Amino acid sequence: MSSRVPFVAALLVLAWSPGSIAADGPPAAVRELQQRALEDRRAYATLKDLTETVGHRFAGSEGDARAVAWALATLRAQGFQNVRAEPVTVPRWVRGTSSVQIVGEQPLALTALEIGGSVGTAGKPVEGEIVAATTLDELKGLSRADVAGRIVFLYDRMLETRDGMDYGPTVANRVQGAAEAAKKGALGVVIRAVGSEDEDRPHTGSLRYVNGVPRIPAFAIGNRSADRLLARLAEGPVRVRLASTAGCQGTAASANVIGEVPGRDPQAGFVLLGAHLDSWDVGTGAQDDGAGVATVVEAARRIGELAERPRRGLRVVLYANEEFGLSGGKRYALDHEADLGRHLAALEADLGSGRVFRYESRVASQDLPSAIRLADWLAPLGIPFTSNDTGGGADISPLRERGVPVFDLQHDAGKYFEIHHTDADRLDRVDPRDLAFNVAAYATLAYGLADLPGELARGDREWPAPSAGVHACEWQP
């Protein structure tokens, strides 16, 4: 705790407030909220509507514009208040067609997708010998003579875990591989797709270039294609040919879509529930992040239906363009900078439809007892409190950096990373019961926070984590 006095004061408030949090499980209204949520399939119906009527909704695409219209209509139809679109400018990148082929006596086409933001090959294929490295560190250890004029193959593999903890270490190959390879004179880069499944499914995602370093084309190949390429390398030198018509095409207009559920006290501020409306341009973004959209919309709608609402309101924010540069999350924090004091806390759903298995917070020390006590309300769902150092979600990170307390419900991400950013991210990967379970979890935590006695201290202002490189469709020298 940061001082003794606020800690004791907080405890007194907890003990004396009529709305105080019981240490022995949720109040009857929340128990009923959980029970009804578990039995309902409305979130799945919302998700089905989004994926089937809108389809993919990549930033700046026609689908993106359809998604904004869909979100406005859906929030209004579901009874939200103050429904509106706040404009966000997004970069626009178009995939085109692409191929990655082993050439020579035993040619072989590999299953590939361009990495989002990659330059194309300007009408003629790029061909070169493969030089392989597991990770960026290994690539950095190679000399310029090893790499120049060749095509770098980065083959580290993501391991499946319940919380997706291997994503961060592995995805560095995708995000920075092209820039690091180009610094040593490579012609192109091919990575083992960042996915844990034993299939030949390429996963896209974004990359970053570095100003002053040549922008080279970058591709992800499926796990089985990566294994085939490694096996060929054991037999001798391998040449590959890369072709792509991808490229940046300026900017486009998109929007953050917002809807609210008022609380009992209009002066009491609100809890922000976030998810991102955009998706990649393959599949229909059912898990990423259609599931998050459907979960937070339904969790907020259910709280709005209650006879006795919590003291504070809920603000649902469906963010523009998380995938290709976090445009919506950054814009929201700038647009609402003067009003951040009314944001009690923020919570985002952006890890698919796997069931929530743990609960985390990032609050000031004196508010830790409040955070832990909310775990009593999640206990009937089997969700324990495990840490006070969550980062929250990507879209709410600009809020966290400005001191807004963030909370997180960690989803089981084992299956998520099998189809994340792939053409297989479609409705058939979502179990309606999982979505219903997650609605119960988000509704519980959202209610508990919205009805929290007292306020939460603001966190320290953070400097944003430095990113290596610049967005792929940003200015280049």
Add this chain to the structure above:
Amino acid sequence: MSSRVPFVAALLVLAWSPGSIAADGPPAAVRELQQRALEDRRAYATLKDLTETVGHRFAGSEGDARAVAWALATLRAQGFQNVRAEPVTVPRWVRGTSSVQIVGEQPLALTALEIGGSVGTAGKPVEGEIVAATTLDELKGLSRADVAGRIVFLYDRMLETRDGMDYGPTVANRVQGAAEAAKKGALGVVIRAVGSEDEDRPHTGSLRYVNGVPRIPAFAIGNRSADRLLARLAEGPVRVRLASTAGCQGTAASANVIGEVPGRDPQAGFVLLGAHLDSWDVGTGAQDDGAGVATVVEAARRIGELAERPRRGLRVVLYANEEFGLSGGKRYALDHEADLGRHLAALEADLGSGRVFRYESRVASQDLPSAIRLADWLAPLGIPFTSNDTGGGADISPLRERGVPVFDLQHDAGKYFEIHHTDADRLDRVDPRDLAFNVAAYATLAYGLADLPGELARGDREWPAPSAGVHACEWQP
């Protein structure tokens, strides 16, 4: 690859050597080696003998001395050559008795073990109010006023994964928690034990102090005790009382025990197979690292039995005191510095008896094709090659730092971290079939390396990774 010429040269050697590695699976002798290993239970018998006749063998204890005698006798009885003990001086720490109790109106005894190397409480208990933090980063963010005169509780929880990747991030609380807490004036530290199971089982392990910073007592409590303590914190301030008679007691004599299996060509060097002979002072070290000892001994013995041995020999090194300061691994590298050129490569087994599920190397770029081709021999066991950036095991890290190529067979560590460093690390946690599978894997890779055509390039000399603090039983100012 680091240059084109050696790469092509290596391929020619591979293609022309009579002993060259086939790209279509292991040769008949290795297939038979695998089949026989899978059917045999001799490694389990060796492990049973070690755990039942020696028991725990913590550095400097009587069990440690018994273990050295056992290893010498066992290697001789199993037909190894040049069996010998190379002296190693080890620090000696004695646990004594200990307790961690919540005091006040609702007293509660928590299930605890001192962290290895911890100072005791000098005959009188230490009592103070708990201040909680998830991680060291969060602790560092607290002010001295928050922490001084209190007892720090670090409650981050290790998640179960197949490769144990969450051990490193979580174990920092155990290793550095006491020093970081003491820097801010804490009286003691209690951590959530570093284990992934839902039991109330404390895990020990070592810590490091920092010279010039007070040495405070440190304890690990079981996962359920940690959850109880968190729940109490949600209700209000909590006081705990710590007591321990632990302490350092100078040094003791131990030894690395070595045995060899000669190859066809006495001039051709050898492959080092390592495991550590010591264990913690709780349980009987059946998984950590009795399983590794039994696995490498049996893998080498089986290769020694073959009608046609590989070109190079095998050297089995059973290291002294890995757990409490890596004494044996460091000593071996110093003692054999002049002879490292004869070590083709090193491979260690120190992650229990879970089945090997992936194969990794750390070789110079021009040797990558050789490393990958050995995966063909492991393919019948379903073990893929996944990276060239392994660190190898702890005991062989001083060899790696001196440029010796290292290889790694990654075990499924899901169950391992449920009982690692606990009283439950006993023979009943080991499945004899898993051990047999691992013997097949180690024997295959050891044979393949020992019979490798040509040599492996030396790696770059590394600077050892800096450790925070000093060994708990080392000099203090």
